[in-house]
Amino acid sequence: MEAATEPLQVWRTVVPPEWIDYNGHLTEGFYAVAFGHATDAILTALGFGSDYLTIHGSFYTVETRIRYLREVKEGAEIYTESLVLGADAKRLHVHHDLFADDDSDPVATQECMMLHVVQGSSGPMVAPMVEPVASAALVVAAAHAEVPSPDHVGKGVRTLR
Numbered sequence: 001m002e003a004a005t006e007p008l009q010v011w012r013t014v015v016p017p018e019w020i021d022y023n024g025h026l027t028e029g030f031y032a033v034a035f036g037h038a039t040d041a042i043l044t045a046l047g048f049g050s051d052y053l054t055i056h057g058s059f060y061t062v063e064t065r066i067r068y069l070r071e072v073k074e075g076a077e078i079y080t081e082s083l084v085l086g087a088d089a090k091r092l093h094v095h096h097d098l099f100a101d102d103d104s105d106p107v108a109t110q111e112c113m114m115l116h117v118v119q120g121s122s123g124p125m126v127a128p129m130v131e132p133v134a135s136a137a138l139v140v141a142a143a144h145a146e147v148p149s150p151d152h153v154g155k156g157v158r159t160l161r
Contacts, residue, residue, distance in 0.1 A: 003143035007097070011041035012079035015072055015100075026072035031098070035066065035110040038080040038096050046140065047132035056130045057118035059092065067152065070107040076100040078107070083144045085153065087137035089128040090116050095153060111153055 013034070021027035043059060072078060078100050086093040092114045097106040118127040129137060 003140040005143050005146040007081035007083050008045060009081055010045050011038040015074055015076045015078055017074055020074045031066055031108050035096055038082060042082050042094055046136040057116055057127060059114040060117050061112050061114050064112040067109045072100045072107050084140040085149060087141040090126050092137055
């Protein structure tokens with residue numbers, strides 16, 4: 001897989017009414033749903049699919065951080081621009097910017113760490129990725145290493161102290 005240094009734009013949808021809360025905007029949990037769909041689209045772009053899942057394993061998200069920056073209303077077209085910030089044999093580190101309509105500022109961001117897992121006799125266990133996902137993840141991560149990481153990457157929730 002040849003990768004460009006631009007963020008991947010592989011997911012978009014229109015916000016349905018059931019994603020709207022009592023305040024009239026996208027509810028907290030559906031930001032996570034949107035980011036989950038965007039992550040699935042990244043995995044698909046890297047070569048992950050039903051055959052890979054059946055034969056080689058899956059990905060589990062083990063850590064995530066969402067920043068809620070702006071309200072999103074029903075009917076808005078939302079989409080992500082995504083970076084693979086890093087990859088190694090067993091991990092993927094992904095960042096998504098979520099945009100709404102024609103606004104050039106993100107409405108939310110998500111950073112997540114995923115592990116590649118296989119089903120062992122005693123349950124899921126971390127294992128190396130295989131082809132085509134393994135090399136595609138490394139190629140895209142290398143290309144995206146040329147893009148400056150957002151300044152909030154790698155930082156957690158601030159404490160009140």
